């Protein structure tokens with residue numbers, strides 16, 4: 541086998557890259573191909589078998605990527621629908637204000653500015669609105685859950701993230717939540733928060749971790765499904 545080669549299984553192209561690594565690793569990219577890092581000296585039959593066993597996962601990833609890409613591009617114009625806590629609101633641009641800010645008013649999402657804004661500026665203002673919305677509810681929510689779960693985080697922070705809903709630095713006991721969570725029903729953010737807090741009790745996603753989840757939030761699988769399905773359709 542040359543350093544780069546490819547294998548096609550059920551119409552899916554796997555690009556193989558042999559490396560000095562221990563475990564085979566598959567990544568699915570937007571170009572519709574699966575990129576595989578293959579450990580040196582792994583037998584060809586073993587590679588084929590591993591790829592076959594990962595086929596359902598690869599297909600699911602490809603389906604996810606293609607459903608993401610059919611979302612129309614947002615333009616941030618007046619009348620365009622945006623979401624907050626799982627509800628839809630029309631955007632209203634007001635360009636005759638000194639201060640640039642985004643906020644909710646009478647079931648509308650207001651984007652105020654002094655003159656026209658670039659797309660980037662509008663995105664930033666809305667991100668800020670989402671951040672503030674989460675900041676409003678988090679202090680109470682986290683206290684409530686820390687008490688229920690008998691855990692203690694050192695701090696929580698918000699960040700717009702592309703690939704994760706939240707993370708937990710278990711050593712520093714610091715929780716990060718994705719500001720995008722403000723778009724979905726509150727049950728979804730709550731699910732992510734509980735998930736990250738459970739990491740203070742159990743670092744890996746093992747049996748024990750799931751048992752904690754079920755104890756504290758019995759309907760967590762439903763909430764996870766809701767979040768992931770909404771994230772494919774909503775903004």
Ligand SMILES: [Zn+2]
Pocket residue numbers: 735736739745
């Ligand atoms: Zn986790």
